[in-house]
Amino acid sequence: MEHIDRPDVTDGTTTSQPSPENPLLAESTLDYGLTDLSRIRDEHWLPALEAGIAAQREAVEAIAARNVPATVATVLHPLGLSHRLLSRVERAFSCMFSVHATPERQVVQQELAQQLAGHRDWLTLHPGLFRRLSALESPLAQDETSATPEQHRMLEKTLDEARAAGAGLDDATQQQLRAINLELTTAETAYEQLQRHEATAHAAYFPDLAELAGLTPQELAAAEAAAQEAGHSSGALLPLNLPVQQSPLEKMTRRSARRRLHQASIARGTLTDAQGRTTSQIGAQIAVLRARRARMLGFEHHLDSVLPARTAQDRASIEAMLRPIADGALARLDAELQTLREAGVLDAEALQGARSDDARADRTTELEPWDISFGFAAVAKQQASDSSTNPAQPADATSGGDVPVDEALRQVFDAASRLYGITVVERDDLPSFAPGARSFEVFERSAEQRPGAGIGLFLLDLYARPSKSGGAWMNSFSVASTLTGSSPVVINALNIAAPAPGATAALTPSAMRTLFHEFGHALHGLLAEAEFEELSGTAVPRDNVEFPSQVNEIFQELYGGGLADAGQQPAPVDLWGKGLSTFEHVAAVVLDLAWHTLSVEEAEAAAEDPEAFSAAALVAWGLDHPLVPPRYGTGFFKHIFAGSGYAAGYYSYLWAQVLAADASQWYREQLGQRHDSGPADASAKSGSPARDDEALATAGAHVRRELLARGNTRDPLESYRISFGRDPEMDALLRQLGL
Structure with missing residues (x-):
């Protein structure tokens, strides 16, 4: 895209000389x-x-x-x-x-x-x-x-x-809108800061390291370092991440310790700020303000007010997508819990791990909420072990052990190179934007497989710290724009435990998937081609932005040879836990929709008792499970209350999953077609690295040109149709989720 010369246009910088002090x-x-x-x-x-x-x-x-x-x-x-x-x-x-x-x-x-x-x-205005x-x-x-x-x-x-x-409304109404917007910003900031404080305040402290049996030496060292940083002279501290299911629960063999960590997680939303408000109460007030603003703009509720900037047509289309996933996830979760009970993974653990000072709940073999992550991980290991000895049921390449950081990055960068023709090179000469962060330059790959023209910078901050926001995300210092002349500089941030001094950090299979996911967002920004910053890369509708990142997750399978299985039902070992993860996700979507489809009067009534309203919303959908709470509760739902981006839009992840699953199947079809149509020699057989690379490069170049580069410069659904030759359908996702 050409850069247009505009010598007579104001460039948005100050007319006075910039101060050298700033x-x-x-x-x-x-x-x-x-x-x-x-x-x-x-x-x-x-x-x-x-x-x-x-x-x-x-x-x-x-x-x-x-x-x-x-x-x-x-x-x-x-x-x-x-x-x-x-x-x-x-x-x-x-x-x-x-x-x-x-x-x-x-x-x-x-x-x-x-x-x-x-x-x-x-x-x-x-x-x-x-x-x-x-x-x-x-x-x-x-x-x-x-x-x-x-x-x-x-x-x-x-x-x-x-x-x-509200542009075009009368002055009095605009003044009211400005007041509501300012009040909303203040409330959203208050929610975000109290949520951060609670994550620190509720972090689970364990005086005796033996309580954390099951964690790796690296994880224990990180927990000890966290305790020392928090002012403890000994012991270990487990900081809280955003989701309700804390990742250490998968490995902690001491049941009483798991109970403490889980209860710390769900206790969020109970502390108060200087005004005596909990995050749940602040969140409820935010919902009231959004409902009032929607009414002033002529909408029934907040969801309707944001739909013009989304790809979903209306509330009915969102719920039509959500209902079969919710029903299927609940049925699958119940079946998975029954498998967990029959597997008996808690029997020996409860008997051997029980101590005289443990609570009665820690000596029973009845499932409790703090057993879910541990039990599911244990069954996953059993199934992976069984499938490794059963050729008819191959194990998922992502279900193996932890992957050292440098190897994880090699895999992520290599997949992008094979797909999109880029090369990623580490830069040690650039100042770090965060403690321990790393910098990489991204180039076009030349014919000699060496770096060609520069594209932009990729900055990576992997490790958790008390001052860091929870979860994982992509952000940008700058985006691609021929108008402003800027190039993409994007960051990925994760929250894995930092390694002990002298040790090597490693990513769990789950963290590996997160790394691939977030790098999918980064690629969306890095490969953008746009005139206007406002349309560049990830500046697409909220319910479309997760799609390219979810597609990128499947290329983790490149290292297990799993992409050529177009249209096949995943093996049981690959479906294990899909009911749990999907149920948690759907329940959080329901909470978001419940808060943001209220009239002003309904929102004001809900704000009287936010927790009761949240519980009733789950009951209405049949998602009030005694063992599995939503992925996020109202008191720690940062996505929808610490800012407006995902408000009435947490469904976007599932909406994008429909697109991603269908696109993933398309990639598999491209490999299958290339294998089927090639010459009948050894190099053309299904799974041949040379033929796979050629097929992936062809498919990737097409998607890069017609979808990733386009961003929001045209309707993203049109880009989808041009890229994949069809409208997305639900079948691929339901098959992926085992529903």
Whole structure:
């Protein structure tokens, strides 16, 4: 895509000379414009943000005041350039804060969030800008002024967002919207900060290391280090990750210790902030505010207000997708629990591990919620062992042991290289954006299999720390844009236990899948080709953004030769636990939809007792299981309450799974077709590495060009149809989940 020369367009930087005391105000001299966080102090952020806001406001006022015909060059281009400084500051802070949120930075974040909320309202509700954008709508629609399809889409998206925010409403209503938005931002920030505090406060402390029998030496060393960092002179501390099922539960053989960790996990949502509110209460108030805002915008509830920016058509289509998955997951979970009981994995453990001071519950063989992760992992090992001696039932390549970090990265990068023709090279000369993070440069792969043209940077922060947000995610310091001239600089963050000094970190099979998933997001950003930052890479509708990352998970199977089995039912060993994981996920989706499909009056009633409302929502769907709670509870559902991104949108993961499962089957079909249509020699047989590489490269190049590179520059569902030659169907997902 060509870069357009626009010498007369404001670029969104300040008109005065940048202050040398604040490095954020000047363009970075590092490769790809990487922000050097080592040069930035906490007091730099707010002045830089204010400068970015001022620069954009100056540019927008100029756009609104120009008395010339509305064209791409006079409206869209200057608007797309107006936020260069603001985006650089906002993105850098977001990347830094997510991985290292010190108490000082939490104070900074509160102020930044409020300033940004006010500025976004100013921008989307600016009457002059809205008038200029509206004036361009008709000429573009009638081809009276030249524009590319992407420019058409950029105008459509900008106007849709403005109208959804209340542009065009009367001044009094807009003032009320601004007040609600500011109150929402304050509440979301309060939820996020209290949720972080609870994760630390409820971390499970074990004075005796023997209580953590079953954990690896690496995991024990990390737990000891966490205890020392928290101020304990001895013992071990298990920090809490976001999901209700804490990963150490899979290995902990002491039942009483498992009980303590599980109860610490579900106790989140009980501590209060300075105003005496729990996270559940703050979350309920957020739901009330969102319901009020939706009504002011003319919608029945919050879900309806965000659907115009999603690919799902309506609530009915979401529930039609969800119902068969929910019913099937519950049935499969019950069958899995029965298998777990019959396997007897708890019998010997309960008898041998029981001590005289253990509670009665720890000496019974009846299943309890804290036994689920441990029991499922034990049965998985049994099944993997059985399948390894049964050629008719091959073990999943991902169900083996832990993988050293460098080998895990080799596999992830090699899969991307084989698919998309790229090369990833580590860079030791760049400043780290977080303690222990690593930097990589991504290149096109030349014909000689060596690095070619540079694409961007990939930054990786693997290890958990108290100041780091829970879970795993992708974020960006910058995104690909021919308009602004920026290149992609993306991060992946995970939360695995850091290795002990001198030891080598390793990823569990689950963490390996997470690494492949998050690198799928990274590829979506790295391989983007767009004119506007607002349409680049992962800037797709929320219920589409998880699709490329979920597709990338299947390429973990490249190392087990499993991609050529198009359309076959997965082996039982590969289906084990699908009922559990799907049930947990669906239950969390139901909670999200319940909170965000309420009228104002219903939301206010639910806020009287948030936990009772949450419980009733699960009962209504038949998902109130005594042994398996939702993946996230209302008191620790960061996705939907610590920000608005996934609010009324946690279904997006399952929605994207439908797309990903269908696309995964397409990849398998490409391998099968290539094997079937090739010459009848030894190199063309199914599973041949040479033929597989050729088939994968052909399929990957097509998907890279027609889907990953496109981002939101056209309708993502259209990109899907062009890439895979069909509309997605549910069958592949139901088969994958064993439903």
